[in-house]
Amino acid sequence: MDSALIPEGAKRCSFPKFAIGIAIVGAVLLWGVYAMFLCWFKGLNQTNMNDYYGFALWIWADLAVIAVGGGAFFTGLLKYIFKVDELKNIINFAVIIGFICYSSALLILAIDIGQPLRGWFIFWHANVHSMLTEVAFCLSCYFAVLTIEFIPNILENRQVNRVPFFHHLAHNMHGVMAIFAATGAFLSFFHQGSLGGVAGVMFGRPFAVREGLLIWPWTFFLFTWSAAAFGPCFTLLVAKITETITGKKLVKDNVVHLLAKISGWMITTYIIAKIIDTIYWATVTIPSLGFKLSHFYTNNSFYGYWILITEVVLCGVVPGALLIIKSTRENPTLRLIAIVLGVIGVCLNRWVMVLQIMAVPVMSFDTWALYIPSWQEIATTILPVAYGIILIAITYRYLPVFPQEQELNSIEPATEAE
């Protein structure tokens, strides 16, 4: 039915099967869209946020998708700048995931702010001292870059590519992609950092505050580093899921091993930095403000030391080790465990840096504030996931995302549709 659009030589499931799959995920998407409109028209009273929890589930989701979307800039950096050529076989996919993550992040922000129609004041009345201003500028620019990086892939669609103009455009864009990748890497480096800075500069919040370098608190660097480290884990994880669902091998093992290895070393170095940061914060920063570490992990029903240990050891040290050791890295099960732990770890880190900050009492007479998101918040948080699944399904079906697909899957010659 839609075979004319399917990449030449690729085998795809039947259109009805595809349509049913999309419809199911689409229903979830519509649920999210409904919740989104509720938030826009009725206001943020649809959420369970409150004056203690001004930042909550959404901002976590925002930070988390951006962190895991870090695979795009980091893979791009390695491919185009450091010329790690094998990565060309996964770069398209990394870019698509990045595009999904960043468009989701922007959508979430548009729902999250109390006055969406004034969102652009962040640019118009920009305050250069605010980390969020830095985030907004870099995020928007990088999204533009991602779009540019995504376009050639779209232009490679069998039908589009027939138009000579688009054919040449795609070709030429590939040629200059290194410039965009470099710009993207730079921008992404900054906004990942500024997102970390968002928490670190809050000197009224001892749980968040960090000392740092020049105008940036350590969390600035930790966020960039962790996004670069864990982002590829997410790329690999989504690739693995796509492979499982399509029942095909899409990326060669050597590419996967290489990315996993790089990720492993990044995670390991990151986690060492994170441990040093935590120790410095716990022994120098917070005591100078009158706090003991236990203040942040006791006297409440949720945030115990478990969260710190899970984030740093189980979801940091462990995946790092599994991915730098050749034998465990090349063992598919252990590698999968490592990348799953890694993705959980970075998401947990973002959770802690958004929600636990809000929960911890600062005034001596204040109490812990816990919060449970409303269904509208959950629906709008799942919305980007559904959107992501749909976009991956569509791009996979109609675009030549994985250059190694044909080679890895012996396919009958494609039939001409027209």
Added chain:
Amino acid sequence: MKQENNKAHKFGMVIDLDKCTGCGSCMVSCMSENNVPFKEDESNKKDSITWMRVYKITNGKSFPDTEIVYLPRPCQHCGGKGDHGHSPCVSVCPATATDYGYDTGIVSQIYTRCFGCRYCMGACPYHARYFNWWDPKWPEGMENYLSPNVSPRMRGVVEKCSFCYHRYQAARDKAYVDGRDDIEEQEYQTACTTACPAGAIVFGDLNNPAHAVHQIVKPDPHPDPRNKHIVGKSRNPNVFRLLERLGTNPKVYYLSEREWVRKAGDNYLEGEWDEIKNHHGSSSHD
């Protein structure tokens, strides 16, 4: 430079916790002065807009040694580290919708510019900022008591205590019309100050030695030798600020003769209080 400093006001407050009765007049006076809305259920204090909030604090001891004190908390109009005007909230606002008035020390809030990102709320350790989760609604006819001096806020923006800035503007206008350079201490008093039946709140210019706030606080002109971010520490042994150690440099000071009350104003490691409690600004170190 020096002249410039002398000219700039630094409006601030001292609240005598030994006098405060927890009566709530300041809260209501603030709400009615500043067109603060109300809704059906205000018992969830985490979404109840009270620019002035009166906290009840106990000494944690059991019957009959329990003691309580009430602590009224307006916006602290933080000067930020080193009192340079980078208050926790102002420095983070991406749209410059909250700003530091260098001529007054007042932290403003521009409702029509705020786009409701709530970063400032997260940054404020005093929970002095409130978000309009709902459209403000007045029962039919009640909007007749709204004052034109302060615009009602729309849904989706943050609001907070302004030190009744419109009263400052009015006083300044009057002085101007009268051909005076500056306003008198009594010409600019906040709505909570004038309402307090116990006279627990004193308001004025911390920079002006003739003003009562200055005389009570005796602000230290030098940074705290123990923490250079802290400026304007009180040299009155009974005066303290909330979370002073964070370096937020609030312009709201509290007064109490009770040691446990002063201790409750900040966080201290074990044993630290005994060392710190007798330290009252740089001069006590001389």
Added chain:
Amino acid sequence: MKVDRRSFLGLGLGAVAGIAVSPVGIKLTDDSSIWTQNWPWTPVPVDGEVSYESSVCSLCPGSCGISVRKIGDRPVKIEGLAGHPINDGGACLHGIAGLQYLYDPSRVKTPLKKNGNTFEAISWEDAISLVAAKLADIRNSNAPERLAGIMDKDLGSVSALFKRFFNTFGSPNIYTLPTLESNLQATAATVHGKGQTIAFDLENADFVLSFGAGLIEGWGSPVNGFKANASRKERHAKLYQIEPRLSNTAANADKWIPVKPGTEADLALAMCAVILKKKLFDSKAVANFKGGVNKLNALLQKTYAPSKMAETTGVKSSDIDTIATLFAKAKMPVAVFGKGRGDGAQSLKELVAVHTLNCLVGNINKKGGAFVQPETAYLEFPAESMDSIATDGLTKAKAGRYAHQVFEKINAASQPVVEALFVYNANPCYTLHGADNIKKALGKIPFVVSFSSFLDETAKQADIILPIHTFVERLEDVPSCAGLAKSVVGLTKPVSPPIFDTKNPGDAIILIAKALEGDIAQSFEWDSYDDCLESVTPGIWDDLSEEGVAVISEGIPTGSVAVNVSFLADNPATVQAQGDDSLTLIPIDNMRLPSAGTAASPFAVKTVSDTILKGTDSVVEINPLTARGLEDRGYATLTTPMGTARVRVNLNEGMMPGVIGMVEGLGHDFDNKYVSNKGTNINDLIGPVIESGSGLDAAFGIKAKISKA
């Protein structure tokens, strides 16, 4: 033109690019943000000329001077009036929120007539003629005493007009609800003789021994009390607070002495025993006691010695001794009585026992002591014109000594005791103990007329509601009272034109009188209440109208005062709480909630802590030791002999073990979602306990049990 794929795509892209670079997008973006800044559903206050008018707040007995800021015709803010002799600047939250009463859309907007279960709007003419016709019937049946009346207080010209109306009508059955002032008068009558009242010079006392008086909880003239209390710090004056709970007053005091509820009288007498035994009394003062103190002393030493009262009161005998000694040795001590706001149930034994401390140390009519002074008199009404029905009616016995006895009688009788009832500015169906029984009694009265601004619990029981001005809309004289150490009359002024079709209650009663014609009408020959007020205040009208306030007396009263302690020497019994459960439920007075019939304003409710009201549940205070099995903030069922309530629990170390505290002023059930249907009315859970001898309802609490819900 041939539209091929290429030109189509080209055109499409061109259009997108064109719109993108045109100003349309920017314009729309800008417009939409401006629209959000001017949402038509967010009100924009109308501007106008600013003016200030001074007046007096009459929401409570405080009688504070207020300044009302207006924009054009619109009052927009109430603040305390600087320089006013009572409050000099400050105001309480209820007064400040007063405009929320004025503009409240749930006010009674026109006269209403009960029609089955609903009310229908009628005109003032119809309302007055309906009332007059019914009253004429009662008179024609020669039973004028069957018209009864309840007012909030017996002060000022409007109350006087109501009394005048009842006199000329021929009914002795006009009552006031218990107030601090009525309790002060009852105490004065017992110890010093009738026609007097007691005041406390708190501004000058150097040792205040308060038996549960909520000096900063709304007792007396609240703002004045706050000021006197705050000035202690500069004056180095001491406050010792005796009560079962760490109230705000106790917390603010120099010392809190927890006492078992209901044993304050015993404690006061034990202190009297110490003073007498240690001969710490003022011998000159005691020499003037009528009948001497020997009989009392013998009783005290035998029955009320500190060693005997320690167990009863929960206060160590050494503490009783120390505090009594400190009190007696202080330069300007004063013992203050009237638990909580001093207006609810009080035992005369307790009031008199505490006041005896004042009498013993000889601080009556001394600086910083207790003042005994004649009741304020400044009204000069012309003689009443009485017909024979009136003169006959007035000779009949009153239906009861106090209002609650009248209601009991109505409930007990099978025949109507009362044919018609006037309720003015009072809400007995809410404020009296066993509120449900009061509602039942009102249901049995054939014709109830309510003079009210709000459709409160009592007005809802009425057959006719005559809507009256709020204090912001009416002219009225407001005499100070409630233990204030100076006597002033303030003038409440109509700073706002009437918002609805309401009248001054004085005008309403004048209209009814005129409609009745004859002698009654003759006694009410004023054109309006405003004229009446001017003519009945000849001595002070100039001050009132020009200054807004007239000072009747200030400073220490002169002249000697008789003291008679025979009431105590007869050893009246101490009132016990009803029921036999092990815990005692007591009411808590909280400044942020009015205990009187008027519900709190939305602003005031907003300030109420979530440890008092959470959602629609009252939160009760209980010591963790007593609260076995109950969780902090958890639900519980509270049961008393009068009823059951679902509540939440606040584990509070400031509560004496064995006692449960519940705030007064919640649980209103009229049609205002901001203030009603929140929490429980404690008066539904406590029944009246009549003190033998005084006839007062002296139920300080009730026995109760509480279990996890």
